Amino acid sequence: MADIVAPRTLPGFMELMPREQQLFDRIKGILEETYRSYGFYSLDTPVLEHSDILLAKAGGETEKQIYRFSKGDTDLTMRFDLTVPLAKYVAMHQNELAFPFRRYQIGKVYRGERAQKGRYREFYQADIDVIGDGKLGIINDAEIPSIICDIFGKLGIEGFTIRINNRKVLGGIFEVYGVRDRATDVMRIIDKLDKIGRDSVIEELSGIGMDASMAGELLDFLGLRLGNDGMLAKLGELTGRSAILDEGVGELATLLRYAKLFGVEENHMRIDLTIARGLDYYTGTVYETIIDSHPEIGSVCSGGRYDNLAEYYTTRKLPGVGMSIGLTRLFYVLDANDFIDRSFCSPADLLIIPMTDDVEGAAELSVYFRSRGIRTQVYLEERKFKQKMTYADRLGVPFAAILGEDEIRQGKLSLKDMESGEQVLTDAEDAAGRILAKMGELSGRKILHID
Amino acid sequence: MADIVAPRTLPGFMELMPREQQLFDRIKGILEETYRSYGFYSLDTPVLEHSDILLAKAGGETEKQIYRFSKGDTDLTMRFDLTVPLAKYVAMHQNELAFPFRRYQIGKVYRGERAQKGRYREFYQADIDVIGDGKLGIINDAEIPSIICDIFGKLGIEGFTIRINNRKVLGGIFEVYGVRDRATDVMRIIDKLDKIGRDSVIEELSGIGMDASMAGELLDFLGLRLGNDGMLAKLGELTGRSAILDEGVGELATLLRYAKLFGVEENHMRIDLTIARGLDYYTGTVYETIIDSHPEIGSVCSGGRYDNLAEYYTTRKLPGVGMSIGLTRLFYVLDANDFIDRSFCSPADLLIIPMTDDVEGAAELSVYFRSRGIRTQVYLEERKFKQKMTYADRLGVPFAAILGEDEIRQGKLSLKDMESGEQVLTDAEDAAGRILAKMGELSGRKILHID
Numbered sequence: 001m002a003d004i005v006a007p008r009t010l011p012g013f014m015e016l017m018p019r020e021q022q023l024f025d026r027i028k029g030i031l032e033e034t035y036r037s038y039g040f041y042s043l044d045t046p047v048l049e050h051s052d053i054l055l056a057k058a059g060g061e062t063e064k065q066i067y068r069f070s071k072g073d074t075d076l077t078m079r080f081d082l083t084v085p086l087a088k089y090v091a092m093h094q095n096e097l098a099f100p101f102r103r104y105q106i107g108k109v110y111r112g113e114r115a116q117k118g119r120y121r122e123f124y125q126a127d128i129d130v131i132g133d134g135k136l137g138i139i140n141d142a143e144i145p146s147i148i149c150d151i152f153g154k155l156g157i158e159g160f161t162i163r164i165n166n167r168k169v170l171g172g173i174f175e176v177y178g179v180r181d182r183a184t185d186v187m188r189i190i191d192k193l194d195k196i197g198r199d200s201v202i203e204e205l206s207g208i209g210m211d212a213s214m215a216g217e218l219l220d221f222l223g224l225r226l227g228n229d230g231m232l233a234k235l236g237e238l239t240g241r242s243a244i245l246d247e248g249v250g251e252l253a254t255l256l257r258y259a260k261l262f263g264v265e266e267n268h269m270r271i272d273l274t275i276a277r278g279l280d281y282y283t284g285t286v287y288e289t290i291i292d293s294h295p296e297i298g299s300v301c302s303g304g305r306y307d308n309l310a311e312y313y314t315t316r317k318l319p320g321v322g323m324s325i326g327l328t329r330l331f332y333v334l335d336a337n338d339f340i341d342r343s344f345c346s347p348a349d350l351l352i353i354p355m356t357d358d359v360e361g362a363a364e365l366s367v368y369f370r371s372r373g374i375r376t377q378v379y380l381e382e383r384k385f386k387q388k389m390t391y392a393d394r395l396g397v398p399f400a401a402i403l404g405e406d407e408i409r410q411g412k413l414s415l416k417d418m419e420s421g422e423q424v425l426t427d428a429e430d431a432a433g434r435i436l437a438k439m440g441e442l443s444g445r446k447i448l449h450i451d
Numbered sequence: 452m453a454d455i456v457a458p459r460t461l462p463g464f465m466e467l468m469p470r471e472q473q474l475f476d477r478i479k480g481i482l483e484e485t486y487r488s489y490g491f492y493s494l495d496t497p498v499l500e501h502s503d504i505l506l507a508k509a510g511g512e513t514e515k516q517i518y519r520f521s522k523g524d525t526d527l528t529m530r531f532d533l534t535v536p537l538a539k540y541v542a543m544h545q546n547e548l549a550f551p552f553r554r555y556q557i558g559k560v561y562r563g564e565r566a567q568k569g570r571y572r573e574f575y576q577a578d579i580d581v582i583g584d585g586k587l588g589i590i591n592d593a594e595i596p597s598i599i600c601d602i603f604g605k606l607g608i609e610g611f612t613i614r615i616n617n618r619k620v621l622g623g624i625f626e627v628y629g630v631r632d633r634a635t636d637v638m639r640i641i642d643k644l645d646k647i648g649r650d651s652v653i654e655e656l657s658g659i660g661m662d663a664s665m666a667g668e669l670l671d672f673l674g675l676r677l678g679n680d681g682m683l684a685k686l687g688e689l690t691g692r693s694a695i696l697d698e699g700v701g702e703l704a705t706l707l708r709y710a711k712l713f714g715v716e717e718n719h720m721r722i723d724l725t726i727a728r729g730l731d732y733y734t735g736t737v738y739e740t741i742i743d744s745h746p747e748i749g750s751v752c753s754g755g756r757y758d759n760l761a762e763y764y765t766t767r768k769l770p771g772v773g774m775s776i777g778l779t780r781l782f783y784v785l786d787a788n789d790f791i792d793r794s795f796c797s798p799a800d801l802l803i804i805p806m807t808d809d810v811e812g813a814a815e816l817s818v819y820f821r822s823r824g825i826r827t828q829v830y831l832e833e834r835k836f837k838q839k840m841t842y843a844d845r846l847g848v849p850f851a852a853i854l855g856e857d858e859i860r861q862g863k864l865s866l867k868d869m870e871s872g873e874q875v876l877t878d879a880e881d882a883a884g885r886i887l888a889k890m891g892e893l894s895g896r897k898i899l900h901i902d
Binding site: 003004005006007008009010013014015016017018021022024025036037038039040041042043044045046047048049050052053056067069070071072074076087088089091092093096097098100101102103108110112122132135136137139140142143146150258261262263310312313314315347348350351359360363364366367370375376377378380381382391394395 | 476493499520527561591601765798810815826833
């Protein structure tokens with residue numbers, strides 16, 4: 001006999017039990033289906049790339065967290081996001097792609113971070129991006145919120161808010177307040193507002209040479225909560241004082257107007273001037289999405305507009321807009337909070353259970369049910385009746401079809417509704433009708449229930 | 452400006468152009484849908500595992516080909532198949548899983564092989580396995596061919612043959628011929644039949660002590676092509692001369708009988724005593740699948756029965772049966788032979804093309820068409836009409852909806868069938884009906900056309 005190696009999975013690598021994997025797949029499927037409904041291409045880039053490609057832009061923090069190694073003469077790195085591979089891809093194929101190039105990618109990325117609860121080293125990102133050639137219309141920025149709304153609607157999340165800002169607006173406000181040259185510092189400090197409080201923020205802003213009362217005024221302005229029309233009006237009061245501000249406000253207004261036409265309800269979108277999303281990448285619109293009743297989860301869907309996707313790989317200007325969902329972490333949070341409807345756990349709609357030694361009838365019935373679009377499994381082992389029913393229970397199948405001698409003689413089956421316990425003696429066609437009716441009911445149900 | 456790094460992808464890593472990716476995804480989707488229709492759980496294990504886990508069984512050849520590296524104190528390896536991670540998973544969770552445990556996994560695996568045409572270092576495998584607890588009924592072996600048939604049918608491959616053998620039958624025949632103690636060598640030599648020819652094989656068999664005329668007889672016997680009933684009759688003539696042979700022949704007969712009940716047509720299954728599939732893993736049934744008109748492609752779908760899935764991780768006996776499709780290589784071959792129907796290339800069913808500056812109507816229409824289940828993209832850039840139509844062509848969309856001033860004034864749109872060039876002025880509902888009709892037509896078409 002072989003030596004036994006204790007079976008174990010690496011810490012920080014999500015590996016789900018079968019029932020949870022079913023739920024994960026369903027959520028992933030909803031994302032995929034929605035991205036496709038907007039006419040996005042899918043893309044599937046390699047997990048491994050040349051290190052100089054992936055690290056063309058990366059700074060010290062990224063380099064520490066990556067999985068990098070050599071094989072022969074080749075310096076390899078596992079991708080740590082889906083944006084850098086996209087940039088490489090678009091630069092590589094810039095003369096073959098039709099622009100705007102719209103792609104989604106749902107794939108695993110790798111970060112060697114310190115493992116802790118809810119933090120993963122291997123996790124799924126689900127990204128969409130629209131890449132233009134030289135320029136890209138602002139209305140693309142308005143389509144992203146409608147995709148977010150579709151996804152949340154299909155998942156069953158009703159109370160959510162897409163917080164929207166524009167980096168040009170922010171830059172313009174900083175200009176008006178005379179600190180545009182220190183924009184990065186100002187933003188970094190303001191980002192700490194929740195953590196260190198207003199007074200400490202003002203103190204730090206003073207530290208980089210900002211007048212304290214001015215700093216207070218700036219904080220008040222950024223923190224305004226006036227509704228979208230009110231915010232636009234307030235921003236309008238600054239018209240003419242900064243060209244970049246005027247441009248940004250124009251973009252914000254256009255985005256809000258078109259998002260509505262794309263079907264986004266007003267209450268799901270809110271201008272929030274405190275949203276910045278990482279300082280050196282985004283150049284216009286930025287988004288964050290919050291589940292209203294659980295803001296502590298943080299943003300579950302974020303993104304924005306950038307001027308130059310692939311500047312490290314080509315001199316061609318390729319602006320874009322996109323968003324990303326951290327699917328693995330989102331699933332972890334939803335599951336830990338018990339927000340997921342377990343009725344989607346079963347791998348089959350029907351388990352056929354032969355009660356005699358001969359499974360002929362069961363085999364033939366399985367072909368029929370499958371042809372009707374019913375996911376069908378046959379229990380093929382010789383076990384006691386009770387063990388067979390326990391198996392059906394553990395699988396969580398909604399229906400079991402029991403085939404004993406009586407049923408076979410009559411050319412029928414006993415269909416058991418596993419939830420209600422109700423059992424009827426019927427024929428295959430009627431059984432299929434009942435199962436399909438229940439499947440229809442289930443498919444109308446939302447997978448998430450968030451209080 | 453940043454320094455430019457030449458964008459490139461690692462050799463041996465498939466990275467498809469968008470249109471080809473659509474085709475790949477569709478084929479992958481058919482596999483997934485079929486596996487699910489049989490009630491298999493999906494599984495998604497990590498790409499990285501502890502090296503001692505993945506290499507518990509591996510020999511020298513495997514170790515040379517793997518991607519293995521260290522991060523901190525951890526010795527990591529990228530998975531090189533989906534079977535070893537399955538074994539780990541089942542052993543780890545043996546007390547929580549319901550047996551038989553039926554799972555499919557479609558995922559990327561990694562082998563640092565020498566890169567050459569059609570050989571990949573990162574490639575998809577699409578596996579299904581049924582794992583029993585202690586024992587697993589032989590009828591499970593009969594279900595696998597029905598899954599293969601379903602997949603090939605849905606893909607559009609009509610001429611294919613599942614070659615079936617049983618390792619017990621082979622072992623029994625070797626016993627009858629007095630060479631069971633040298634089974635591994637005999638098999639290895641016979642495997643070369645196609646390559647080195649009959650005479651050389653007989654010579655080599657003589658080299659390991661087999662009488663030359665006996666060796667010729669053995670080759671004749673293994674090479675018999677009598678049809679399944681004929682083969683079973685011929686094997687039946689040996690009844691009583693080897694217990695293991697009798698057992699294997701019984702299993703073969705049961706498999707053939709039940710496979711028919713599971714819907715497998717007789718002409719898709721053929722007993723072939725020369726099939727062995729790697730000597731030290733399989734213990735009973737083995738399968739290979741050949742596309743009849745292109746045997747040079749080799750087996751596109753292989754598998755079999757094994758006694759002990761997880762012997763390196765647990766003392767519990769976990770027999771199983773399964774099969775695997777090398778999806779990346781299969782796609783490469785299908786694409787290189789031009790077997791794939793390009794009408795499945797488009798990421799959208801409809802492209803809405805606004806002809807005026809205002810895209811209000813287009814935005815609203817996109818919401819409507821999407822609600823009807825039509826994948827809809829709006830062309831949001833300001834470009835000349837010709838450029839917009841070129842974009843539609845390059846995307847390969849079946850329909851374009853043109854929205855000029857006239858159309859907007861009348862509350863209509865011009866729907867253009869991009870294939871026929873036919874254009875009608877109509878309303879949204881009628882347009883949706885036409886598009887859905889065409890989509891229905893397309894969904895009935897098979898993605899593969901193999902002469």
